[in-house]
Amino acid sequence: xxxxxxxxxxxxxxxxxxxxxxxxxxxxxxxxxxxxxxxxxxxxxxxxxxxxxxxxxxxxxxxxxxxxxxxxxxxxxxxxxxxxxxxxxxxxxxxxxxxxxxxxxxxxxxxxxxxxxxxxxxxxxxxxxxxxxxxxxxxxxxxxxxxxxxxxxxxxxxxxxxxxxxxxxxxxxxxxxxxxxxxxxxxxxxxxxxxxxxxxxxxxxxxxxxxxxxxxxxxxxxxxxxxxxxxxxxxxxxxxx
Ligand code: ZN
Numbered sequence: 001x002x003x004x005x006x007x008x009x010x011x012x013x014x015x016x017x018x019x020x021x022x023x024x025x026x027x028x029x030x031x032x033x034x035x036x037x038x039x040x041x042x043x044x045x046x047x048x049x050x051x052x053x054x055x056x057x058x059x060x061x062x063x064x065x066x067x068x069x070x071x072x073x074x075x076x077x078x079x080x081x082x083x084x085x086x087x088x089x090x091x092x093x094x095x096x097x098x099x100x101x102x103x104x105x106x107x108x109x110x111x112x113x114x115x116x117x118x119x120x121x122x123x124x125x126x127x128x129x130x131x132x133x134x135x136x137x138x139x140x141x142x143x144x145x146x147x148x149x150x151x152x153x154x155x156x157x158x159x160x161x162x163x164x165x166x167x168x169x170x171x172x173x174x175x176x177x178x179x180x181x182x183x184x185x186x187x188x189x190x191x192x193x194x195x196x197x198x199x200x201x202x203x204x205x206x207x208x209x210x211x212x213x214x215x216x217x218x219x220x221x222x223x224x225x226x227x228x229x230x231x232x233x234x235x236x237x238x239x240x241x
Pocket of ligand 1: 010153
């Protein structure tokens with residue numbers, strides 16, 4: 001078992017291509033995508049198609065569901081909402097039909113790993129799993145040893161010991177079959193942990209770890225500006241916030 005796990009690409013093709021190149025250099029063939037192909041960024045069409053042909057498993061996120069009219073966008077902040085409306089205008093019927101095939105959750109590796117965009121508890125309510133308390137609740141909503149998520153764009157590994165004690169790791173963790181894990185794989189296209197480089201994860205039998213990849217942030221920003229996407233969304237890319 002060896003997977004590259006990517007999430008939250010958000011229409012950022014420069015970041016996606018840089019990450020796929022890095023994965024290729026590591027000779028990893030299985031790529032899992034945890035949702036949010038579109039929203040925020042300038043190249044939704046290209047991102048959907050690239051993901052569709054590169055990943056073995058494709059999950060949907062809240063932004064993907066928003067452009068498919070499957071979720072209400074009233075709870076999106078004004079900038080995210082503006083980007084969703086722009087994205088809807090800039091996706092072909094072909095890309096939309098690909099997006100409709102993205103799933104809400106999946107199990108892989110003989111049920112060893114559970115995949116979901118937001119939380120195991122309420123996958124389509126798009127809640128955030130941010131604290132150890134959120135994790136404690138959610139550990140009761142899946143049976144698998146490992147759960148991989150995206151959504152908050154904030155990479156972390158929460159390890160739960162048989163005693164119930166939890167430990168957080170920031171860069172990597174050795175996997176132990178007596179423990180359970182909730183892992184946020186980070187965001188490819190819009191990192192929010194203060195590091196502007198694209199983030200993704202690699203998981204094998206023994207380890208899970210995060211990788212950061214530089215990409216041409218300026219090129220992405222230039223396109224966003226040309227398309228009139230919100231200034232705050234353009235700015236945040238260079239700060240990774
Ligand atoms: Zn996202």
